[in-house]
Amino acid sequence: MWVFEETLPGGEKLSEVINKTNENVKYLPGIKLGKNVIADPDLENAVKDADMLVFVSPHQFMEGICKLLSGKIKASAEGISLIKGMEVKKEGPCMISTLISNRLGINCSVLMGANIANEIAMEKFSEATVGYSQHQEVAERWVQLFTTPYFIVSAVHDVEGVELCGTLKNIVAIGAGLVDGLEMGNNTKAAIMRLGLKEMIAFSKLLFPSVKDSTFFESCGVADLITTCMGGRNRKVAEAYAKNGGKRSFDELEAEMLKGQKLQGVLTAKEVYEVLNDRGWIEKFPLFSAVNLISQGLLPPSAIVQHTHNKSRYS
Numbered sequence: 001m002w003v004f005e006e007t008l009p010g011g012e013k014l015s016e017v018i019n020k021t022n023e024n025v026k027y028l029p030g031i032k033l034g035k036n037v038i039a040d041p042d043l044e045n046a047v048k049d050a051d052m053l054v055f056v057s058p059h060q061f062m063e064g065i066c067k068l069l070s071g072k073i074k075a076s077a078e079g080i081s082l083i084k085g086m087e088v089k090k091e092g093p094c095m096i097s098t099l100i101s102n103r104l105g106i107n108c109s110v111l112m113g114a115n116i117a118n119e120i121a122m123e124k125f126s127e128a129t130v131g132y133s134q135h136q137e138v139a140e141r142w143v144q145l146f147t148t149p150y151f152i153v154s155a156v157h158d159v160e161g162v163e164l165c166g167t168l169k170n171i172v173a174i175g176a177g178l179v180d181g182l183e184m185g186n187n188t189k190a191a192i193m194r195l196g197l198k199e200m201i202a203f204s205k206l207l208f209p210s211v212k213d214s215t216f217f218e219s220c221g222v223a224d225l226i227t228t229c230m231g232g233r234n235r236k237v238a239e240a241y242a243k244n245g246g247k248r249s250f251d252e253l254e255a256e257m258l259k260g261q262k263l264q265g266v267l268t269a270k271e272v273y274e275v276l277n278d279r280g281w282i283e284k285f286p287l288f289s290a291v292n293l294i295s296q297g298l299l300p301p302s303a304i305v306q307h308t309h310n311k312s313r314y315s
């Protein structure tokens, strides 16, 4: 396991502490990782003989990581991305699995689902979805690798749909957190989740007409949307943002509340807004637009209902 090296407050290196205690004391304290997991701060060394590569970094670091990995991995390696987010470039949006495929010249599947990390670490039951683009046998190998009695994985032939579900639900979770912070209740939150799901489906299909409706009923779809809007860090920080009346920025709250972990929803809302703006789709996506404008401080938190409802009343 490659570990981005950090020096802990006591002066020790994170990778050394992981190898000594078998625990990631900064990001997943209290959970033993298994003796077969060795933390390696040297990226090139960590990947050099790998046949199967699992990517799970915050998405904003992937461009840099791919640069470092280029030409350093086996040509026959298979990749899978657990990363939620997208890159927006001049030529259009690029999903992270596509970035990995293009930069490294390998096939890349995705794994998404209702999978809040610390619950999985405690071996509480959950489901997940592998999305693949080409060969079913590759997807089946990933399913076999990830499946345990408490983690049930199924594969669908819709890599874009699965990845967009995982990416877009973080925007909806910001909306759900704002509703919680404004103490508007469960009915309002359910309304935001319903509109969010509609926008997730519409946006995915506009970007990739091949995306299947059935994908949204897999774990990566409605189940991940529910868990992220009930628990999860995007909801939590958005709740605090609304409670503070939008006076403390998301960046400030992220640093204070997440202690090094990264929010994905705010960045994803900004990236998706760029796509909406570029393609003239803003009117079609009032919830996604409102989340971005609120998180940038351009609209008050209460706009999550007013703005979204006014614009989507007749849809």
Ligand SMILES: NC(=O)c1ccc[n+]([C@@H]2O[C@H](COP(=O)([O-])OP(=O)(O)OC[C@H]3O[C@@H](n4cnc5c(N)ncnc54)[C@H](O)[C@@H]3O)[C@@H](O)[C@H]2O)c1
Binding pocket: 003, 004, 027, 056, 057, 058, 059, 061, 082, 083, 084, 085, 115, 116, 117, 118, 260, 261, 262, 263, 264
């Ligand atoms: N945490 C979850 O519950 C969960 C569940 C499913 C998927 N994911 C996805 O997995 C990905 C990673 O999320 P996470 O929760 O493990 O991480 P995180 O958002 O908590 O960020 C912390 C991680 O980023 C690494 N990091 C910090 N600075 C870095 C840098 N400059 N370069 C590279 N790495 C750096 C840290 O070592 C640490 O592993 C995200 O795309 C997220 O959406 C997370």
